[in-house]
Amino acid sequence: MDRNTSNSSSAPPRRQQPWSPATASEEEMAFFAKQERTDDLAWTIYREAQRPGGPEFLSDEFFHNVFNNIYGGNPPMSTEKMNELAKGARERVMNKRGTKGKSPSTSGSTVRGSSGSQSTTAVSEALRSVHLETEYVTDARKLDHDDSTILITTIPSPPDGFDKDPDGHCQWVVRGPTRAKVINTPGYPSPVPKPEENKVTIMQTQAITQRNMGLGVVATKDIQMGELIFAERPMLMTPRAVVRLASQGGPKSRDKKSSLRMALIEWEKLLQEAVDRMEPLDRSLVLRLPNSHRNDGSGMILGAVRTNGFAVEEIFDGPEKKSDESNIYAALLRYGSMINHNCVPNIRYEFSVASVSFQFYAMVDIKAGQELFYSFCETNVSAAERRKKLAPYGITCHCDACEHATKQTDKLRQEYQSKTSRLLRALNWQRREGKKVAQTAIDPIIKLKDALAKEGLGYTHEYKCIVVILAQVLEELGKDDLAKEYKEEGEKYNVSKEKLVKYSF
DSSP states (O other): OOBOOOOOOOOOOOOOOOOOOTTOOHHHHHHHHTTSSOHHHHHHHHHHHTSTTOOOTTSHHHHHHHHHHHHTTSSOOOHHHHHHHHHHHHHHHHHHHTOTTOOHHHHOOOOOOTTSOOOSOOOOGGGGGGOSEEEEOOOTTOOOOOTTEEEEEEESOOOTTOSOOTTOOEEEEEEHHHHHHHHTSTTOSOOOOOOSSOOEEEEEGGGTSSSOOSEEEEESSOBOTTOEEEEEOOSEEEESOHHHHHHHHSOOOSSHHHHHHHHHHHHHHHHHHHHHTSOHHHHHHHHHSOOSOTTSSOOHHHHHHHHHOEEEEEEESSSSOOTTOTTEEEEEOSSGGGOEEOSSOOEEEEEETTTTEEEEEESSOBOTTOBOEEOSSOSSSOHHHHHHHHGGGTOOOOSHHHHTOOHHHHHHHHHHHHHHHHHHHHHHHHHHTTOOOOHHHHHHHHHHHHHHHHTTOTTSHHHHHHHHHHHHHHHHTTOHHHHHHHHHHHTTTOOOHHHHGGGTO
């Protein structure tokens, strides 16, 4: 099942302090030429090599742009110094490619997939019956693909002479114009944000709980609310509504059922082509992912995507995202796809188009030894409705919210959003009318806050806004001791004024 995206603030990428070449000694220049200082250089070369309309690959002008991007012209470098630096970097690339002595124009600017074996745009015979033009992307700068073209590409695409991006690659099944939108995104390809340290591991959940949910992601150290836990590029990204997409272009048959079955077979072949391009470890991980779609016609890979895929709402085919999200993409992750379901989640995620990466953040404080959870279904519905949505995926949830569900907790989950809005707006109306806010207006809000906390909904936007607004109102009423308690809690949530506007505060 696709996990849906949560909104949140972005986290700036962390990068190493760049080395300044303006005052470099001959020894340092040699050190650079030997590829000892490559972190900034590597990803900047990826970015420059994929920029449409840029200078010739590996030319002096190409490297001038690279170094200006890295150092920002501070301190300034002479043209001679820049050319000397470009020569060292160019020789390093050519040595790696076995093309030492060749000029940039003959060294080749083709960008290949990670497998390194697809050097042409030949269409696989096995995919012809899809009736969509399918090709491998061999030139990262080519963006004028037809709308009917389905591409199998590596993103970011590595320039010749580089095995891989420092932050990894994703195999992508994508329509041509959608790929162009992503590559033209300002800042693409940015580095993947990094946490200060790794605080999670993948392990058998039975080792930490009596309920065995197979593998899961577990905290090895305490994680603070709001902290970036980990970030990663997907292993595989593909259109989410693959059944509909394949059916539109698939071979005709006597009935819809047969047509759908044939389309699913052809789409599975397409996904297999993408998986075959992966590094061995990634390929192994994809093929070992759980598959709860074994009996509906989905193949092994498509079933894994439908079971474990995360929705990528920020990438979609066409000019705008459709209301039914049928034109967005789905992705399989190394760590993210190992996260288990819980109706009381403790993490959220964002997707960055510029870095083509997912970032996972803690919504509450997570103690060492606790498992990371994400909800695979809506949490503002009854326990019966949640069970119904999870059943097709073979999930029987035994979280506290499901095990102790009552008519009262079901009603709370179904109504807390509208109830929060109604109570807070009524509270603010009294303030704006110049009336003294009555305790009878405050008590129901405190009662709702306590109920949300007990139900495990303390991570929600509504709960956090209630705490911040109560602190403000109680302070205005001169109830400093009680206001202080709420204020100290509210300061942890970093609720912006824009979010409070929803409740007219």
